[in-house]
Amino acid sequence: MTAIMEANAGGASGKLDYDPLNPDVKHEPYPYYVELRRNEPVKWLPGLQAYGVARYDDIDALLKDGRTFSSGQFWPALLGEYDPVPEEAPMISMDPPGHMQLRRIANKAFVPSKVNGLRDRTYEIANLLVDDIIAKHGPEGEFDFAWEFTALYPVTVVAEVLGVPTERRAEFKVWVDDVLSAANRAAYGPEKLAHIAASTKKMRDFFEDLYDERVKNLGDDLISTFITTEVDGQKLTRNQVLSMAILLLIGGVETTTNLLGTTLIELNRHRDVFDRVLADHSLIPAVLEEVLRYNPPVQIIFRHTTIDTEIAGVKIPAGSAIMPILASANRDESKFDNPEVFDIDRKIEVPLMSFGQGPHFCLGNYLSRMEAKSALEVIFSRFSLIEPVSDEVHWLDSYFARGPHVLPVRYRVR
Ligand code: HEM
Numbered sequence: 001m002t003a004i005m006e007a008n009a010g011g012a013s014g015k016l017d018y019d020p021l022n023p024d025v026k027h028e029p030y031p032y033y034v035e036l037r038r039n040e041p042v043k044w045l046p047g048l049q050a051y052g053v054a055r056y057d058d059i060d061a062l063l064k065d066g067r068t069f070s071s072g073q074f075w076p077a078l079l080g081e082y083d084p085v086p087e088e089a090p091m092i093s094m095d096p097p098g099h100m101q102l103r104r105i106a107n108k109a110f111v112p113s114k115v116n117g118l119r120d121r122t123y124e125i126a127n128l129l130v131d132d133i134i135a136k137h138g139p140e141g142e143f144d145f146a147w148e149f150t151a152l153y154p155v156t157v158v159a160e161v162l163g164v165p166t167e168r169r170a171e172f173k174v175w176v177d178d179v180l181s182a183a184n185r186a187a188y189g190p191e192k193l194a195h196i197a198a199s200t201k202k203m204r205d206f207f208e209d210l211y212d213e214r215v216k217n218l219g220d221d222l223i224s225t226f227i228t229t230e231v232d233g234q235k236l237t238r239n240q241v242l243s244m245a246i247l248l249l250i251g252g253v254e255t256t257t258n259l260l261g262t263t264l265i266e267l268n269r270h271r272d273v274f275d276r277v278l279a280d281h282s283l284i285p286a287v288l289e290e291v292l293r294y295n296p297p298v299q300i301i302f303r304h305t306t307i308d309t310e311i312a313g314v315k316i317p318a319g320s321a322i323m324p325i326l327a328s329a330n331r332d333e334s335k336f337d338n339p340e341v342f343d344i345d346r347k348i349e350v351p352l353m354s355f356g357q358g359p360h361f362c363l364g365n366y367l368s369r370m371e372a373k374s375a376l377e378v379i380f381s382r383f384s385l386i387e388p389v390s391d392e393v394h395w396l397d398s399y400f401a402r403g404p405h406v407l408p409v410r411y412r413v414r
Pocket of ligand 1: 256361362
């Protein structure tokens with residue numbers, strides 16, 4: 001740790017007060033996480049009326065104990081009244097036994113053998129997007145990596161998995177962004193809230209139409225699979241299918257988009273690693289793993305307590321909101337050597353917390369790693385130069401999702 005970080009972390013010049021809603025914290029939360037792990041591993045956060053939890057072992061234990069730490073409030077906490085299918089909780093917001101039944105169905109689409117079948121298509125999609133960029137901006141110049149590549153790529157992959165028309169991917173992306181921005185609804189005025197409500201409705205209307213169309217013309221896409229599959233002799237209801245499709249869209253788009261954007265930022269910040277990976281693309285998976293550890297797309301998730309309990313000696317009453325800070329667990333000094341150092345050669349001895357742990361462990365973890373690897377291979381093969389035009393980063397205005405809001409890059413084709 002540098003002397004500045006040491007001081008920031010409360011070592012020399014007093015304490016940093018972690019408040020996830022503070023713009024400084026949203027911009028650079030990591031020094032605050034150091035302070036939390038060291039001095040206040042369970043902290044009451046008045047602005048969010050929740051307990052933040054910062055250490056790896058505490059987070060690991062609570063995520064594996066779904067009886068005490070329920071997921072039931074995840075979606076309501078995240079989206080509030082902007083949930084596109086409020087009648088039916090998606091599986092990320094369910095507890096056993098209902099959660100397991102839905103997960104068994106969805107899991108079929110995400111096993112490695114299925115995902116590997118998409119690999120060639122991911123290369124094609126990434127190449128088509130690069131073709132579009134070159135057609136629009138020429139053989140060299142500048143473009144916005146966040147909006148013109150990373151935003152469009154995962155939404156196209158997920159749209160294909162679900163079996164929805166890819167022509168509408170740009171609209172999809174806007175809806176997903178708007179619906180997810182409901183996490184910050186407390187800070188928004190009526191105009192922005194009306195805009196979010198409109199996107200919520202459009203997303204729902206779109207999937208209702210798609211459901212009705214698919215019921216009449218079943219295909220080999222995932223929505224058709226959801227429509228036909230039976231759980232314990234019962235088919236999923238229309239709302240269950242809508243809720244599942246929308247969860248996959250929301251879960252699968254912004255996360256991988258942000259992983260790709262943050263990867264380019266971290267490579268730019270660590271030029272020695274950038275040079276190595278440009279010369280040797282087989283290092284891409286190691287780079288992605290280190291970005292997932294060091295600066296992960298999902299910083300925080302949500303639980304609530306079903307009984308009175310205790311974490312790290314702090315008594316927590318039943319019915320409390322809990323926010324496990326996954327990004328802090330990934331830098332826990334007791335699990336990772338020199339955790340504040342970006343090191344693609346590190347030996348990782350414990351699972352990263354980036355995709356969660358326990359029964360809700362991310363269904364898309366294998367898909368997103370595969371997608372991101374294909375995308376970077378294409379980007380580094382097609383461009384001889386691609387780097388952010390500035391070292392200044394405009395991070396998303398979110399304590400929950402981490403990634404660049406915009407990322408202007410200069411580029412040259414090979
Ligand atoms: C880098 C990319 C991704 C990250 C960092 C990420 C992160 C996460 C995390 C932290 C959870 C756990 C939530 C909890 O425990 O409450 C989760 C769950 C989930 N993710 Fe992802 N995710 C990514 C990509 C994807 C993709 C590509 C998809 C699908 C297309 C997806 C679908 C899901 C689903 C369906 C769940 C809920 C699983 C359950 O409740 O059993 N994710 N993800």
